[in-house]
Amino acid sequence: MIQSISILNVATFHPTTTTTLDDLRQFNYIFGSNGTGKTTISRVIADAAFSTTCGCTWQNGQPLESVVLNRDFVEKNFDQMRGVFTLGEKEKDTEDKIMAAKEGKDKEQEKVNNLRHTLGGNDGTGGKKGELSQLESDTRDKFWVPVEKIKKEKKLDKALKGFLNDKEKCKSKILQETNNNQAALKLLDDLEKRAETIFGDTPTKQPSLPTLSSSLVS
Incomplete structure (x- = not known):
């Protein structure tokens, strides 16, 4: 346990005269008004490197692990937590991992x-979907130009029956034949x-020619 605490030239403590808390017991109660040095004492206990002019003397010269629940601990462990409060640095580490995971998820x-916006725009029909829709419309119109000529001249209308009044069917048929038809x-x-x-x-069926007589042939 701690046998004594020495503090010099830190916070409200005297700059040239060391303040020593000695004859400490297993349980010690330190009280005082604001600004009298309670937090400073806790910082000396919490961190041996807090100040070169301060320190603790441990029994048998064997420092023990210190757990100090002061203002520094609260700021270190609770500054990012909302609604749920836990104690201990391990819990803070877990909370940090949760926050990091949440940030990654966000x-x-x-x-x-962003990808959805790129794909569908603001209303789900723009973006790449809109570009595809416009491209399909342009393709239908492009294929339909010669079809209109065929319909007007009526020379291939019977051969293309079923495709001359539907742009989508016509486009699909042209693409199908382009991919599958190997004919010259x-x-x-x-x-x-x-x-x-x-x-x-x-x-028109014509009557058969009469059979020639063999006598006529000779």
Whole structure:
């Protein structure tokens, strides 16, 4: 235990005359009004390196671990805690880890929010989603230009039946054929002639030619 405490030239203590608290017991009660040095005494006990002019004399010269619950302890252990109070530096370390984890979570959530904004904008339909929607619309319109010409000329309308009145179906069909159809490309004129052959007027059935007599042949 502590046998004596010496304090010199610190806070309100005399600058040249050492103040000594000696004949200390296992339990000691120190009291006084504000500014009389109670906190300074506790700091000397808490930290041997507090001041070169202060110190504690321990029994048998063997310092023990000190636990001092003064103002410094409160500021060190409770400054970031709200609502729930715990004691001890281990609990403070745990609280620091919790706060660090929370800060990390908040940063990750901020990243998620930024990515969501990039993806969908403010209302969920802008951002990259909006760009994709506009690109799809532009693609449909681009594919629809030659289709309008085909509809007007009516040479391939039967061959493309089912796709001439729906931009989305038309776009999907063109992309599908682009990816899957391995046939050689044909000129438009050739396709129109083929379509005329396949989808043109149905040929009229003509009566069979009469059988020639063998006598006529000879």
